[in-house]
Amino acid sequence: MKTNPGRFFEDYRLGETIHHAVPRTISGGERALYHALYPARHAVYSSDEFAHGLGLSTAPVDDLMAFHIVFGKTVPDISLNAIANLGYAEGRWMQPVHVGDTLRSESTVIGLKENSNGKSGVVYVRTKGLNQRDEVVLEYVRWVMVRKNRPDAPAPGAAVPQLAPVVVPEAFVIPRRLHFTRYDFQLAGEPHRLGDYEIGEKIDHVDGVTIEEAEHMMATRLWQNTAKVHFDATFREDGRRLIYGGHVISLARALSFNGLANAQMIVALNAGTHANPCFAGDTVRAWSEVLDKSETSAPGVGALRLRLVAVKHGAPQFALKGADGKYLPEVLLDLDYWALVPV
Amino acid sequence: MKTNPGRFFEDYRLGETIHHAVPRTISGGERALYHALYPARHAVYSSDEFAHGLGLSTAPVDDLMAFHIVFGKTVPDISLNAIANLGYAEGRWMQPVHVGDTLRSESTVIGLKENSNGKSGVVYVRTKGLNQRDEVVLEYVRWVMVRKNRPDAPAPGAAVPQLAPVVVPEAFVIPRRLHFTRYDFQLAGEPHRLGDYEIGEKIDHVDGVTIEEAEHMMATRLWQNTAKVHFDATFREDGRRLIYGGHVISLARALSFNGLANAQMIVALNAGTHANPCFAGDTVRAWSEVLDKSETSAPGVGALRLRLVAVKHGAPQFALKGADGKYLPEVLLDLDYWALVPV
Amino acid sequence: MKTNPGRFFEDYRLGETIHHAVPRTISGGERALYHALYPARHAVYSSDEFAHGLGLSTAPVDDLMAFHIVFGKTVPDISLNAIANLGYAEGRWMQPVHVGDTLRSESTVIGLKENSNGKSGVVYVRTKGLNQRDEVVLEYVRWVMVRKNRPDAPAPGAAVPQLAPVVVPEAFVIPRRLHFTRYDFQLAGEPHRLGDYEIGEKIDHVDGVTIEEAEHMMATRLWQNTAKVHFDATFREDGRRLIYGGHVISLARALSFNGLANAQMIVALNAGTHANPCFAGDTVRAWSEVLDKSETSAPGVGALRLRLVAVKHGAPQFALKGADGKYLPEVLLDLDYWALVPV
CATH class of the missing domain: 3.10.129.10 (Hotdog Thioesterase)
Structure with a gap:
């Protein structure tokens, strides 16, 4: 075969x-498509000039x-x-x-x-x-x-790796020459610094996006992800195409601009769960929780550890888990990451 | 907050x-997306070679x-x-x-x-x-x-600016080194020069485009326009997403290629009204009226003042306003602009 | 007019x-959009490094x-x-x-x-x-x-050209400096060489894609194809937009990666028939048949003559024509082309 x-x-x-x-x-084409598919506005990815002002050659x-x-x-x-x-x-x-x-x-x-x-x-x-x-x-x-x-194939011996529950700040690899010493808060869109966020603080990112089939398929194809379930409406019995979990991650991250405009670069991914499937027609909203804060070795650069939660429209505010410890049915994503923020 | x-x-x-x-x-990505989202064919934006032949470095x-x-x-x-x-x-x-x-x-x-x-x-x-x-x-x-x-907030004192009803040709800023002296009408797609258009002439641009949700949302996101009403199907009571007025402007302008292929560059915007809301599923058509003509200081470059009207399918030909002076319900856009045309 | x-x-x-x-x-924008609109994965178009390894300057x-x-x-x-x-x-x-x-x-x-x-x-x-x-x-x-x-216009005298039923390998124009002598099968995605394919062999490409209106319209617009029937839902009596035949060609070719990952570049098109119309909502699958094989003058470069057939979901495997010699109603495309393959 x-x-x-x-x-x-x-x-x-x-x-x-x-x-x-x-x-x-x-190429610049992938970048433009990213901006067309997600409401992405973090300035470091949007402007060569802004990125240059932070010590980078151009916008990554x-x-x-x-x-x-x-x-x-x-x-x-x-x-x-x-x-x-x-x-x-x-x-x-x-x-x-x-x-x-x-x-x-x-x-x-x-x-x-x-x-x-x-x-x-x-x-x-x-x-x-x-x-x-x-x-x-x-x-x-x-x-x-x-x-x-x-089913009768012999299984390899069980080996479950020990995985760190969180990436510690000492393990961060900060981009070479990155600094936030001349950070332009006005161009970035918000005035909030590392010190303005409190551990435990929750932010409702307010905006919502209703997803279309064409959008999530174009995104997923762009990543050359070939999983049939995202593209073929005949694959699932219910005739629905399952949206690539990464599409929800990018959508939620982009929505989090509103309240986290200065959480510019992602430096570590601690954990992530695709709690429930997402389908075209769903209106996705997002909220974040500040889990931790840290300094880094780069000038002016701090880090926020954030929980980013994507939910479907109609979810209770800051919806996450029920009394049984299970994710509520409206929760799509629970992501735990570190982002770099001006101190 | x-x-x-x-x-x-x-x-x-x-x-x-x-x-x-x-x-x-x-980047070139935004340009390619513009061509994917609108039936844009004006040659100066499409070809570096064509633009170079008009005195520009590359296609803007x-x-x-x-x-x-x-x-x-x-x-x-x-x-x-x-x-x-x-x-x-x-x-x-x-x-x-x-x-x-x-x-x-x-x-x-x-x-x-x-x-x-x-x-x-x-x-x-x-x-x-x-x-x-x-x-x-x-x-x-x-x-x-x-x-x-x-409602009880004190209002600032009223101050309504005096605005020019039209940008006069003397105020045009023609791109440096632009000339239409070796303009290639064949590559541009139509033979019509400034002198071929009469003031009062109306042009039905014939073609129509039925709009999809994914298209107008991708366009509007690409411009990093964050207005909720364009993206969130739960925002309006009727469950419909309002299409960004600028999407209709670009769509109508692109449709106007058919009859105005040589109206290459927009030099001024005199006025514009989004007469009625536009929604996915609408089939948009366009017509233009020549409002005025002018020479310019650049070699071979004239200007047409054009009314560009976008209408929904089914509108009477050259639909605009009713006897009451109000826009007909099928009219989406009434735009008044100047474009540069070979003399 | x-x-x-x-x-x-x-x-x-x-x-x-x-x-x-x-x-x-x-620009790179068109390339990125091609990857977003089709599940295209042939490595020579995807990676400058891979293309360079085959003697090309960058990825075409x-x-x-x-x-x-x-x-x-x-x-x-x-x-x-x-x-x-x-x-x-x-x-x-x-x-x-x-x-x-x-x-x-x-x-x-x-x-x-x-x-x-x-x-x-x-x-x-x-x-x-x-x-x-x-x-x-x-x-x-x-x-x-x-x-x-x-109807009464005089018709020009009939003149039907003699057309070659197939482009013979001697007529191929192989890209300058192209060679497959250091071809990386692992990065390309499959191990199969020219010698691994047999004339008469059929390959079911397995994957399917359900087409959305926004996708085929964006693709067709990107090629500045202005045929009304692809864009205007009011044009046909049944209110459906006919999908540009070339969209189906690209979709089927991209799907054929799965089994023909090394059929890297198209060198000739022998024949092609758009057997039945395609509409949004159709789930498209593809199969190929090896029609012929050839060496070429370029080092390590052979050629496969392939029949590429696009069908709608539900078609019998390797569906093509009925007993009456006519295409089955589920067949969308029957394309006959030559592609370059490592020997």
Whole structure:
């Protein structure tokens, strides 16, 4: 057979590294599309002049765009037969990605655990995105539940990796020469500094966006993510296309501009859960909670640890979990990340 | 509160200048998206070679794209609490915008007048778009009706600016080195020169476009216009998203290629009215009327003053106003502008 | 009348060359949009690094994008009054198109034949796409059935060109310096070489895409194709917008990555039929058949002659024609082309 059936749980080996296909050179076109698909307004990604004023050569592409491009390449090898995308950890952005860079991805299998039903198992991979100079631009761990092809296939021995519950500030890789010493709050859109945010503070980002099929498919295709469920209305029994979880991440992050305009660059991803599926027609809103704050080694640059929650319209304010500890049905995303903020 | 509630009528002061947030660097991506979202075919924006033949360095971005980017930045400060966008005047394009330019916007409050009901007022602003060299690339006056936050807030004294009913040709700023002396009518698509158009002549542009939600939202997002009503289907009681008036302007202007292919560059905006709201599913058509003609100081370059009217499918030909002087319900846009045309 | 009514059958003259309007400069934006609109993953178009490794300067734009841009310019002169797009032949890609190139088109009328009903006729044109150096980047013959304006107009004498049933490998123009001697199969996504494909082999490309109105309209507009039937929901009696046949070609070609990832560049188009109309909401799948194989003069570069068939969801596997020799109603496209493949 010439076509790719995807890998099944029994096809993974602990420690193997998979070199994913189809490198991608990024142009201004991807940046413009990102701005057309999401209400993204963080100034460092929008203006070469603003980025230059922070010590960068030009405006990098949105950190989440880099994430999606790296992630998309892993889909044919990791999640084509996935039942669920279970979580993320230890994500770090190692250097900004600029127009002209060519990205590729590789993933190392760092954990495998068969489910007790014998029909599937959990695969843990550490994925790295590399540029044309073979420098790592970002890395993250994710784990997915993957079907077995043959229920009687022998399962590899269980190995569950120890993952850090949070990326500590000492592990941040701040972009070279980045500083917020001449940060222009007026051009950035809000006056709030690190010191203006309190741990525990919650911010309702107010705005909402109703999603169309064409938009989430164009976004997901742009990342060369090939998962059938996002594109083929005949794939699910209910005739609905499931929206790529990363689309919701980017949408929520963009909405969070309103209240977090100065949370300019994402430096680490601590954890993330796609709590409920999202479909076209849903109106998505977002709220954030300040989980922690930190200084960094770069001049004028602090960091906010933020919980970013995407919800469907109609959710109670700051909706998250019910008394049973489970996510409320209106919650789409619960993301835990660090962003760089002027002190 | 960290999020932006927008300004209310009582928050404006006559003479103040607001520096709008989020500068934007333009790439070929924005240009390609403009061509994907509108049936734009004017050759000067489409081909570097054609533009070079007219004395320009490369093809500038569409003049309306520059307008939308400048306009979009003003929305969070000017029209977030607007009830209606009432009008435009004294618009001038001061120099072409090219790929690589970074635009920002600032608006000066030039007029304020409370409505007699005491619940709202009209704010007049003169907005300038500036590039990375702090040169003005375009400017225009617009006035919007803005809600008051507190009905009892004291209103500033009424001050209504005197606005020119039309930009006179002496005030045009023709792009440096522009000439139409070796204009290629074949590549441009039509043979018609300035002299071929008669004042009073009306042109039915024939073609129609049925608008989709994804298209107008992508366009409006691309301009970083954040007005909720364009994106959030839960915002209006009828569950419909209002289409950004500028989307209709660009659509009508692009449709006007058929009959006005040589009306290459917009040099001034005299007036404009969004006569009725536009929604996804509407099929938009356009017609133009030649209002005036003029020579200019540039070699071979004349100017046509044009009324550009966008209507919904089913409107009577050249539909505009009823016997009562009010716009017919099928009329979406009545725009009055000057464009440069070969003599 | 200032607007373009299009040409009718009686307006064409054998041997005349029509220089089509509106040249177009291509940027990274068009490339990004191509990746957003189609699930395109062939590595040579995606990565400058990969293309450089094959002897090219940078990643060219997708060969079909070049085709669509050249084709789109011909629509106002050739097919505005077309009843049907009947066929293609003798298509050759003469050199890769890169970001920064400016394309224009010209068509020579090589055949004319009135239909027996006297109401229409078939127009054969050889169309060339040229770049800013006046080099031909691609050429093809197509023939369309065009309405007469006046049934009593005298028809030109019948002249039907002799067209090659297939472009022979000796006629291929392989891109200068192209070689597949250090071809990276891992980055390309599949291990299959020329020798791994058998003549007569059929490949079901597995994946499906459900098309949205916004997507096909954005694509078709991007090629500056102005045919009303693609954009105006009021144009057809059934209120449906007909999808540009080229959209289906690009969609099917992109889907064929899964099984033909190494069929990197299109070098010739032998024939093509748009067997049935396609509409938004259709879920499109694709299959291919290996029709022939060949060596080429370039190091490591072979060629596969492929039949690419696009079908609607629900079609029988490898659906093509019925016992009556007619295309099955689920078949959208039957395309015959040559692609370059590593030996």
